[in-house]
Amino acid sequence: MRPDPQAGIGAVAGLVPLAYAIVPCEVRQGPAGTDTRNYVVRDTEDRRWFVKVYRPGTDVAAEQRALEASEFAGRAGVPVARVQRTLSGGLVASRGGLSLSVSVYIEEAQTAEGGLRGERWPVVGEVVGRLHRGLARHPAGSPRLVPAAQVVDVSVARQTLHELIARYEARPPRTGFAQWALEAAHERLAALPGLAAMLEALPQQMTAQVVHGDLSTPNLLLRQGRVAAVIDFRPPGLRSPVWELGRLASDPRTVLGNPSWPDEPARSVSAYRAANPTLSDADLRAVVRVAAGYLGCSVYPLAEPLDDPAAVSPSLETYGYARHQTVAVLREHLEEAEEVLRDVLA
Structure with a gap:
C-alpha cells in the first residue's frame, strides 16, 4: 500500500x-x-x-x-x-x-537529467573534478590502486544475471516490460565474454577512493549554466572515480541521438583533469570503456519487475530500454571515443 x-x-x-x-x-x-x-x-x-x-x-x-x-x-x-x-x-x-x-x-534550479549538452559538459567536469579531489582527503580511506577487475567485475555480473534469469523462470513474466527484461538479461549474459575481452585493455590497476556513490544527472542541480548543487550522496565507500565520471558520460539521455557524442564528454574530461590533476591520464582515458563495462554488467532496471513492481512506471520502462541500447552504442563507438580522449589528454 x-x-x-x-x-x-x-x-x-x-x-x-x-x-x-x-x-x-x-x-x-x-x-x-x-x-x-x-x-x-x-x-x-x-x-x-x-x-x-x-x-x-x-x-x-x-x-x-x-x-x-x-x-x-x-x-x-x-x-x-x-x-x-x-x-x-x-x-x-x-x-x-x-x-x-x-x-x-536550492532555488530556481533544475536537474541535469534531460541530458548534458554544450557548455554543461566542461562545467560539470570541473565540479566533479573538485568533488573527487576533495573526497580524496576523506577520513574513510585514502586513494589506492586496485585491480581493474574490481572496477568492473564481470564474474559478479555473470552470477547476478544467472540468478535473475532463474528468478524469472520460477515466476514467468506477466507484463511486456518484464518479458523484455528477461530477454535483455539473456542478451547481456551472452555478451559477457566479449565484454570481458574488451575490459582486458583497461590498465592493470586503477585508482579507487571515496566518491559520491550515486553521481548521475538527476543528482546534479543546475542554475544559469552552472552547477548549483551536487545532491544525494551515498555513505562513503571506495570506488573508481573513473566509474563515477563514466556514469555521466554514458547517461542514456546524453548518448542516444546526440551527434556531438563522444566529442562533448571529452571536454568534460579535460575540465575534470584541470580540476583534479592527481588522477592519472591512464585512468581518464578509460572512462568510456569502464562506462560500457559497467552498463553491460548492470541488471538495473531489469530486476525491478521482481524486486519492486510498483516502481515500474512508463518512465522507468523508457529509461530501461534506452539504457540497454546505450551499451551497444558505447561499444560500437568505443575506439572513436578513446581516440578523442587521447587527443584531449595529450
Whole structure:
C-alpha cells in the first residue's frame, strides 16, 4: 500500500518544528525520490527547506554518513545543499517511526537529467573534478590502486544475471516490460565474454577512493549554466572515480541521438583533469570503456519487475530500454571515443 500523502505532510509538519525549530506555514510534496518521500517546507520567515523522509527499515546510520559526506564535500568547495542540523546537533531527526533530514532548498534550479549538452559538459567536469579531489582527503580511506577487475567485475555480473534469469523462470513474466527484461538479461549474459575481452585493455590497476556513490544527472542541480548543487550522496565507500565520471558520460539521455557524442564528454574530461590533476591520464582515458563495462554488467532496471513492481512506471520502462541500447552504442563507438580522449589528454 502506498503511503497517504496527507498523512506524510502532517507528520513532517509535526516533527520539523520539534527537531529544528522551523515553523512551517506550508508543506507540500516535493520531487519523487528513489528511496525517500520528499517534501518542500516554507517557514514563517519565507525560507524554503527540502525534507527527505526515509522509508521504514532504512539504515539511518548509513544515511547520516551520507549527509556527513555531503558536508565534507561542501567544506572542500563543492556546491552542495547545506544540511540543517537538528537542535541536538544531529543530521537525522527521528520520532515515532518517522526519520527525516532537512537541507536548504536550492532555488530556481533544475536537474541535469534531460541530458548534458554544450557548455554543461566542461562545467560539470570541473565540479566533479573538485568533488573527487576533495573526497580524496576523506577520513574513510585514502586513494589506492586496485585491480581493474574490481572496477568492473564481470564474474559478479555473470552470477547476478544467472540468478535473475532463474528468478524469472520460477515466476514467468506477466507484463511486456518484464518479458523484455528477461530477454535483455539473456542478451547481456551472452555478451559477457566479449565484454570481458574488451575490459582486458583497461590498465592493470586503477585508482579507487571515496566518491559520491550515486553521481548521475538527476543528482546534479543546475542554475544559469552552472552547477548549483551536487545532491544525494551515498555513505562513503571506495570506488573508481573513473566509474563515477563514466556514469555521466554514458547517461542514456546524453548518448542516444546526440551527434556531438563522444566529442562533448571529452571536454568534460579535460575540465575534470584541470580540476583534479592527481588522477592519472591512464585512468581518464578509460572512462568510456569502464562506462560500457559497467552498463553491460548492470541488471538495473531489469530486476525491478521482481524486486519492486510498483516502481515500474512508463518512465522507468523508457529509461530501461534506452539504457540497454546505450551499451551497444558505447561499444560500437568505443575506439572513436578513446581516440578523442587521447587527443584531449595529450
